[in-house]
Amino acid sequence: MTRDELVIALAxxxxxxxxxxxxxxxxxxxxxxxxxxxxxxxxxxxxGVWETPxxxxxxxxxxxxxxxxxxxxxxxxxxxFHRNMLVPSHLLLQNETSxxxxxxVPSILEELGLRKRISHVAFLDALLDSMDKNMETSLRSTxxxxxxxxxxxxxxxxxxxxxxxxxxxxxxxxDDIYPFEAHREAEAEPDTLNDEGVxxxxxxxxxxxxxxxxxxxxxxxxxxxxSNEVLEExxxxxEYVDEEDSFEHNPVxxxxxxxxxxxxxxxxxxxxxxxxxxxxxxxxDDATLSDSTSAYRNDEVFYRNRDQLYHPPEKRRSxxxxxxxxxxxxIVIAIVFYMIYGEAPxxxxxxxxxxxxxxxxxxxxxxxxxxxxxxx
Amino acid sequence: xxxxxxILQRISARLPLETEELMRCYKELTLVVHxxxxxxxxxxxxxxxxxxxxxxxxxxxxxxxxxxxxxxMISS
Numbered sequence: 001m002t003r004d005e006l007v008i009a010l011a012x013x014x015x016x017x018x019x020x021x022x023x024x025x026x027x028x029x030x031x032x033x034x035x036x037x038x039x040x041x042x043x044x045x046x047x048g049v050w051e052t053p054x055x056x057x058x059x060x061x062x063x064x065x066x067x068x069x070x071x072x073x074x075x076x077x078x079x080x081f082h083r084n085m086l087v088p089s090h091l092l093l094q095n096e097t098s099x100x101x102x103x104x105v106p107s108i109l110e111e112l113g114l115r116k117r118i119s120h121v122a123f124l125d126a127l128l129d130s131m132d133k134n135m136e137t138s139l140r141s142t143x144x145x146x147x148x149x150x151x152x153x154x155x156x157x158x159x160x161x162x163x164x165x166x167x168x169x170x171x172x173x174x175d176d177i178y179p180f181e182a183h184r185e186a187e188a189e190p191d192t193l194n195d196e197g198v199x200x201x202x203x204x205x206x207x208x209x210x211x212x213x214x215x216x217x218x219x220x221x222x223x224x225x226x227s228n229e230v231l232e233e234x235x236x237x238x239e240y241v242d243e244e245d246s247f248e249h250n251p252v253x254x255x256x257x258x259x260x261x262x263x264x265x266x267x268x269x270x271x272x273x274x275x276x277x278x279x280x281x282x283x284x285d286d287a288t289l290s291d292s293t294s295a296y297r298n299d300e301v302f303y304r305n306r307d308q309l310y311h312p313p314e315k316r317r318s319x320x321x322x323x324x325x326x327x328x329x330x331i332v333i334a335i336v337f338y339m340i341y342g343e344a345p346x347x348x349x350x351x352x353x354x355x356x357x358x359x360x361x362x363x364x365x366x367x368x369x370x371x372x373x374x375x376x
Numbered sequence: 377x378x379x380x381x382x383i384l385q386r387i388s389a390r391l392p393l394e395t396e397e398l399m400r401c402y403k404e405l406t407l408v409v410h411x412x413x414x415x416x417x418x419x420x421x422x423x424x425x426x427x428x429x430x431x432x433x434x435x436x437x438x439x440x441x442x443x444x445x446x447x448x449m450i451s452s
Contacts, residue, residue, distance in 0.1 A: 001412045001419045009412075013404045024401050027387040029424035033442055035378040043379045046406035047427070048436065062443065067434035306392035 019312035036063050044068075 001009070003025075011021040032050075035042050042050040048067040384398040391398070409427065412419045418428035425438040 029422040031383050040378045045380045065436035
């Protein structure tokens, strides 16, 4: 597996862009390499250990690599820990004779760190049960009253007054089929809710509201009817209510809570615009200002880099550039070949005949041969 | 002594990624490396070196840039 294949495989696994994965891999192994080169013992869990033996002089020795075995692997032990976090033996009874004894699940969950969540769920269950009981009581008292109300109508079985229509009519709007039905219902609607029914509904809603307020205002003394779990969650509820209030009235917090890693929201500090970068002290709160400005810049750089990492710029379509480069290369090669193997240009100067000079030179050689031949 | 967390913390100062994200990346990297080695192929760890399995043993060949004098390292 080459580097590129490793980048592609890891990017697919992580669901990250290949550019970001390549940046991570380069940064990680460059840092590991610098650690090894500086003589540190490098221990990468799951891969192995690189030890640099002590060397005499300035010549560093080659580090020794020891692959990590299953026994010494941190990753393996960590995986084993997570797998065996919920040991089945914990759910078994300590005393085998007391079979009917209940398993203390909350204590087990508390050991596992799940106590808070479970107690919160128990509080919600108790709250809903209490609300159901009050609703039932209120409904029962309303139904048992002599005067009919809208709740009576809703509880009594009604005769089947449904009028069946054909499929063609079903496709039409209701007002087209029964043009006067809507007006009749609109006129009859105020009569269906008589005063007693409205009063009963108000009673129920008030009872539920009071009960809900009572359950929310947990102060340790007014919650005997809920459960002991509620008492333990006193601080949790207070924090929850505080968070709700702050969430409603603090738009900054709302935006930052909603923001995700891909869609971040950065709130610019107020001091940055008032005191732009001048390089000198501009206010009595210079230290605070510089801190906030530097933090703002760091955050800005952080989020910009993060955005670029998650959304790397797309590669330019370099087909045209490649085509142009090929054409230019071909032209250059052609010029070079022409200069090497092409005919030399004939330069004609005034009064000089190049062909005549060549002929005269050959003629001179021939004549010289003829002249010296008899002597030899 | 530098372990995985140290390396990840060092690069977290340069990369705009949280340490948890980097740890997740590293865990996936180890999985990819082990799967590749199990399949009999070697793994080129960028400019750090190459891991390969020879005769059942895991060997590491350091990249040339791992040593200032260009000394190669093959150890197991």
